[in-house]
Amino acid sequence: MTDRSDRVRAAAESLGLDVRIEQTPNAASLEExxxxxxxxxxDIVKSLVVKGKGDAYYFALVPGDRSISWSKLRGVVGVNKLRLPEAELALEATGFERGTIVPLGSTTAWPVYADERMRGKHVSMGAGAHGKALYVDADALIDALEATIADITDAI
Known part of the structure; x- marks a missing residue:
């Protein structure tokens, strides 16, 4: 099987994004x-795939020290129901396993919603494969993905 991070790197290059993908050791906590x-x-961004009605999915980019606010995200997306899909649905929707999901290189370019607190930062996030991390300028990522920027999180 090919390394899915290669797909992420190719997608970033096609968008003109400067990314760095590195091996990363397993960690027991966000702080570690x-x-x-x-x-x-x-500065560690959780990239979550969220299921809407029918076959509709969305990406939510959430800073590591925050949690997704379902009411805020529903309001921004303009829907009444959103949820985290089962692992097999997330894989089917993105081509990535949970814990490796990233909008770059997804098998479908679902709409992206980025928490406003990402602006102005250099962030790390999943890179499509276990044991790898992607580093990118958040503003460049948001612009390249044409993400909607909004307050979509709550403090943990």
């Missing part, structure tokens, strides 16, 4: 992962 990556917990 941040320390190992040399960033703060807020």
């Amino acid at each position: 992962a941040a320390r190992l990556r040399g960033v703060t917990p807020a």
